[in-house]
Amino acid sequence: MMQASIAKDLAAITALKARYCRTLDTKDWDGFGDCLAEDFTGQYDGMPRASKDEPEVAHVAGRKSVADGTAANLQNIPTVHSVYAPEIEIIDETHARGVWAMRDYLLFPTCAFVGYGHYHEDYVKSNGVWRIQRTHLTRLFVEEEWR
Known part of the structure; x- marks a missing residue:
């Protein structure tokens, strides 16, 4: 591939x-999907959750289902x-992978959640448009303030 x-x-x-x-x-x-x-x-x-009874790990599949x-x-x-x-590696003209450091904050009625970690992702380019094909969000640390 050319540098440009x-x-x-x-x-x-x-x-x-x-x-x-x-x-x-x-x-x-719609934009998210x-x-x-x-x-x-x-x-x-290390999923953010509204209740301590909810799972801490989620597996999801399919654009429409996830959105x-x-x-x-x-x-x-x-x-x-x-x-x-970001640490992004272009594999070929239609595939790439990347790792992103991240922080998220979610304010549930029952819990304030802050998480720190990394998105590990694969990207695919179709019809000239890059999209996220796979993600694995790993957490280094979470803070949950239960109310």
């Missing part, structure tokens, strides 16, 4: 991840997601 093409792909993937965070926090569920590949899969460790489930769980929950320090 790699730089363009890196910029597009960086914009994709920024859009993912913005659409999630602003509750733009558009960040994900149709065959998206994800694992989220609909996220909307149902977070529609009325204030959230702030921040990502930084």
